[in-house]
Amino acid sequence: ERHLHYIKCLANKLDSPSSYEGAVTEHLRMSGIYWTYTALSLLVSPSEADKILGVKSGPEEVTKQRPSIVDWVLLCYDKESGGFGGNIGHDGHLLYTLSALQILVIAEYDLNKLNVENIVDFVSSLQQDDGSFAGDEFGEIDTRFSYCSLSILSLLSSVSGGFECIDLGKAVEYIASCQNLDGGFGSMKGAESHAGQVFCCVGALSIAKSLDVIRHPDLLGWWLAERQVDSGGLNGRPEKQADVCYSWWILSVLSIIGRLDWISKDKLAGFIAKAQDPDDGGIADRPDDMPDIFHTFFGISGLSLLGKLPKSYRTIDPVYALPLDVVLRCGLS
Amino acid sequence: FNDLTPILQNDGPTRVCVIQYPSSFTLAYNYMRAVWAAKELSERALKLSATCLKMNPANYTVWNFRRQCLQFLGLSSDKISIQNDLNLASSLGGSNPKNYQIWYHRRAILEIYGPREFLDSELDYIEKVLEEDSKNYHAWSYRQWILMSVDEESVWEKEMDFVCKLIKEDIRNNSAWNQRWLVSHRGKQQYQPIGLDVARREADFAIDHGAMLDPYNESPWRYLIGILQEQ
Numbered sequence: 001e002r003h004l005h006y007i008k009c010l011a012n013k014l015d016s017p018s019s020y021e022g023a024v025t026e027h028l029r030m031s032g033i034y035w036t037y038t039a040l041s042l043l044v045s046p047s048e049a050d051k052i053l054g055v056k057s058g059p060e061e062v063t064k065q066r067p068s069i070v071d072w073v074l075l076c077y078d079k080e081s082g083g084f085g086g087n088i089g090h091d092g093h094l095l096y097t098l099s100a101l102q103i104l105v106i107a108e109y110d111l112n113k114l115n116v117e118n119i120v121d122f123v124s125s126l127q128q129d130d131g132s133f134a135g136d137e138f139g140e141i142d143t144r145f146s147y148c149s150l151s152i153l154s155l156l157s158s159v160s161g162g163f164e165c166i167d168l169g170k171a172v173e174y175i176a177s178c179q180n181l182d183g184g185f186g187s188m189k190g191a192e193s194h195a196g197q198v199f200c201c202v203g204a205l206s207i208a209k210s211l212d213v214i215r216h217p218d219l220l221g222w223w224l225a226e227r228q229v230d231s232g233g234l235n236g237r238p239e240k241q242a243d244v245c246y247s248w249w250i251l252s253v254l255s256i257i258g259r260l261d262w263i264s265k266d267k268l269a270g271f272i273a274k275a276q277d278p279d280d281g282g283i284a285d286r287p288d289d290m291p292d293i294f295h296t297f298f299g300i301s302g303l304s305l306l307g308k309l310p311k312s313y314r315t316i317d318p319v320y321a322l323p324l325d326v327v328l329r330c331g332l333s
Numbered sequence: 334f335n336d337l338t339p340i341l342q343n344d345g346p347t348r349v350c351v352i353q354y355p356s357s358f359t360l361a362y363n364y365m366r367a368v369w370a371a372k373e374l375s376e377r378a379l380k381l382s383a384t385c386l387k388m389n390p391a392n393y394t395v396w397n398f399r400r401q402c403l404q405f406l407g408l409s410s411d412k413i414s415i416q417n418d419l420n421l422a423s424s425l426g427g428s429n430p431k432n433y434q435i436w437y438h439r440r441a442i443l444e445i446y447g448p449r450e451f452l453d454s455e456l457d458y459i460e461k462v463l464e465e466d467s468k469n470y471h472a473w474s475y476r477q478w479i480l481m482s483v484d485e486e487s488v489w490e491k492e493m494d495f496v497c498k499l500i501k502e503d504i505r506n507n508s509a510w511n512q513r514w515l516v517s518h519r520g521k522q523q524y525q526p527i528g529l530d531v532a533r534r535e536a537d538f539a540i541d542h543g544a545m546l547d548p549y550n551e552s553p554w555r556y557l558i559g560i561l562q563e564q
Contacts, residue, residue, distance in 0.1 A: 026342075027392045089342075089366060090394045138397045139444075140437045181514050181559025190481070190520065191474045192511040216562070226551060238507040238551045240468065 003296060006281030007040055008052060010293060027086040030076055033069060034099040035297035041106055041323050042300050042314055055107050070107055073100050081137060082115070082122030092122060093136045094148040101155045106326050111159045120156065123149045124165040130177075131170030132188075142187045146175055147200035150207045151320060158331055168208055175201045176213040183219030195227060195236040199249040206256050206319045214257070221259040224250050232267030233275075233286065243285045244275050244295045247302025252318035255305055269308045272299045334377070339363035340370055358388050365395065374405035383421060390425040391432045400441055409445045418442055419451065423458060428465045436471040440478055448482050455479055460495070467499065468508045477512070481520040492516050504543060510552040513538075514559065526563045536560050 025032060040049040050056055057068040076096065078085045083092025084100035097119065104111065126134045126149065133145035150171065153163055178185045178201060184193025185201035198220070205211050214220060227234040227250055233242025234250050247268060254260045274287040275295070282291025283299035303309050304316040317327040327333075340363055365385050368378045382399040385392065399418075400409075408414035419439060426435045443451060456479070462472045480492060493516050499509040517535050518527055527535070536557055543553020 027389070027394065085394070089369075091397055093393065136393075136397070138400065139441060140433065142433075180511070181563075182555040186511075187470070187474055188477070190477050190515045192470065192508050194470060219558070223555075237468070239505045 002276070002278070002281030003039075003283070003300065004043055004052075004281070006277070006291065006296065007036060007043075007293070009280070010036060027090055028096070029087045030073070030084060030096040030099040030103075031086070032293060033073075034102050035293050037069065037103055037106060038316075038322065039293070039297040039300050041326075042304055042309065042316060046106075050107065069103065070109055073103055076100060077115070079115075079118075082118035082125075083136070091136055091138075094123070094126065094133065094145045094152070095135060097122070098148040098152050101152055102320075102322055105155055105330055106322060108329075111156060114159075116156055116160050120153065120160050120165050123152055127166050127171065131167065131172070131174030133171070143175060143178055143185060143197050143204070144187065144200045146171060147204040147207075150204045154207050154332060155320070155330060163208075172205065172208050172210045172213060175204055176210075176215075179215060182223050183216045184223050192237065193223065195224070195234070195246050195249040195253075198224070199253055202253045202256055203319050211257070217257050217259075221254065221257060221262050224254055224259075225262040228263045228268065231271055231287075232264065232269075233271035234263070234268065241286065242271065244272055244283055244302070245285065245298040247272055248298040248305075248321075251302050251305040252321070255318040260305070265306045265308075269303060269306050272302055275299060334364050334367070334381075337364060337367040337371060340366035342366075361385050361388060365398075369398065374402050376406065378402050379406065386421070386425060391434055393434050396434045396438055400438070403442070404445075409442065412446075412450070415442055415446050415451070419455075419458075426462075428462070429469065430462060431469065431471065433471065436475045440475060443479070443482075448479050452479060452483055452488070463499075467503060467506050470508075473508050473512065477515055477520075480515075484520065486519075489516055489519055500542065504547050505550050505552065507552045510543075510556050514556065527560075529564065532560050532564050 037049065037053055037055070040052060044052070053069055055069045057071055073084070075088050076084050076086070076090070078090065078092035081092030083094065083097040085091055085093060086096045090096070126136070126145065128134060128141065132141050133149045134141055135145045149166065150163070153160070153166065175185070177189050178191070180186060180193045182193050185198045186192050186194055187197050191197070202211070202214070205213060226238070227236070227246060229235055229242050231242055233244070234246035235242050236246050236249070251260065254262060271287075272283065275284045275289070276282070276299075277284065277291045280291070282293070283296045284291045285295050300309070301316045301321065304313070305318060314323040314325060316322070317324045320327050320332065339360070342359070342362065361381065361384050365381055368381060379399065379402040382395050382402065385395045386399070389395070403409050403414065403418070419442070422435045422438045426432075430436065439455070443455075448455070456476070459472050459476045462469055466472075480488060493513075496509055496513045496516055499506055500513070503509070517531060518525065539553040539557040539560065543550065543556065
């Protein structure tokens with residue numbers, strides 16, 4: 001209840017005058033909306049979530065001050081690049097193209113209405129010779145973008161040729177080359193293993209049905225399990241602080257590689273619970289800090305993967321970070 | 334900018350999240366949007382982009398635009414200009430720069446100009462950042478990129494000294510251990526396992542300067558396992 005209250009109040013918080021936080025996160029609003037919508041989707045029914053956020057266009061929306069989320073998402077489409085930007089007027093980028101599609105599939109938007117060919121061309125244009133992906137035409141390379149591109153193409157597979165437009169083998173090869181001495185994965189070849197990047201790499205390999213390229217799954221599982229610290233929380237790298245968002249990045253991977261019981265679920269759930277704001281709702285990065293939507297979403301998702309949310313709630317899919325029923329509806333497993 | 338009409342933030346026909354931005358932010362970005370609408374690439378646009386970045390150093394679209402201006406003005410191959418932009422990125426980052434765009438800008442401009450001339454100063458800058466936060470992920474990734482781009486034996490040897498120093502200062506610094514792996518493999522870990530002599534030296538280091546000194550620390554044990562598995 002409190003988390004629902006927190007999410008509902010979010011729009012009002014951003015409404016407050018001279019919102020510096022609103023100003024400096026303007027360029028990633030698409031991801032912010034995705035975190036909000038998906039978190040809500042795990043707590044209430046689809047129709048309830050749509051009503052709270054004003055997701056779809058409809059006669060009842062015309063009277064409201066706010067437009068539909070779907071309409072706003074479509075306004076963020078950047079014709080020049082072929083991808084979606086983080087907000088209206090921003091350059092297309094893989095990160096926000098993925099967030100946009102995630103929002104649209106939850107909202108059951110008819111993907112045929114999108115400029116699918118151009119989106120697919122945008123993605124394929126970003127693949128490099130070594131199989132890696134840039135985030136946009138300006139060239140930053142990161143395994144986050146390998147995940148984004150494979151997930152985007154997968155979500156669009158019902159209305160496009162799936163992975164035909166890219167070299168899937170090379171994409172997998174590049175991800176495999178980012179495996180490190182400790183069994184984990186980094187942002188690029190040689191970069192230190194980091195839980196967030198591990199999620200991106202393993203998630204991408206799962207989508208590509210290539211988990212077999214993981215050379216030492218037990219070593220990886222052990223590395224992930226060692227992220228659990230005394231407080232019960234998980235950190236992202238050795239000797240770093242526990243943070244609620246790693247509940248997602250790590251649990252999802254452990255789910256995918258079938259080693260979820262390699263950590264103490266109860267202790268982790270306890271840590272997430274302590275990071276909740278008991279008065280205003282929302283979840284923070286760690287106990288006693290201020291909540292934010294990012295950590296609220298990942299905390300709730302973590303609890304979902306732990307099986308700690310009531311049975312009546314929807315569950316989250318560890319690969320696509322979407323409600324499981326949405327993933328199944330898209331014909332993905 | 335009198336010749337341009339400022340363009341207000343367009344949040345759609347009616348607004349999803351009604352946000353009141355601080356007024357100087359609004360002004361700068363209104364003119365930035367006007368410049369983009371006019372498809373202008375110019376000196377004044379370049380200056381304006383710096384103003385906008387000071388207000389929001391994570392705005393990727395502004396960074397992209399700035400690089401387009403540099404290219405257009407022929408400044409991508411101008412040493413003073415490149416130094417200027419490196420300084421800009423440094424000042425925007427502060428002592429613990431943690432956004433992707435600030436680091437990527439350094440790489441993007443040096444990919445075009447060529448990193449060699451700036452190697453020493455860049456390594457110095459990264460070292461300063463690491464002094465504040467020895468595990469700054471972006472700093473390490475960028476450091477790896479520049480070392481692998483230059484790929485000179487003497488540079489790798491110096492880097493090994495740097496790594497040894499860091500591990501001595503903090504045996505638990507996993508980033509330093511990760512860097513040691515890269516350096517001992519000369520950045521070629523994917524297709525060239527190290528020879529037996531180097532492997533022995535590395536295994537001994539992991540034991541004598543890691544595991545023996547602090548047996549409850551993960552990093553040297555993982556390093557050792559990595560070496561053995563590779564051999």
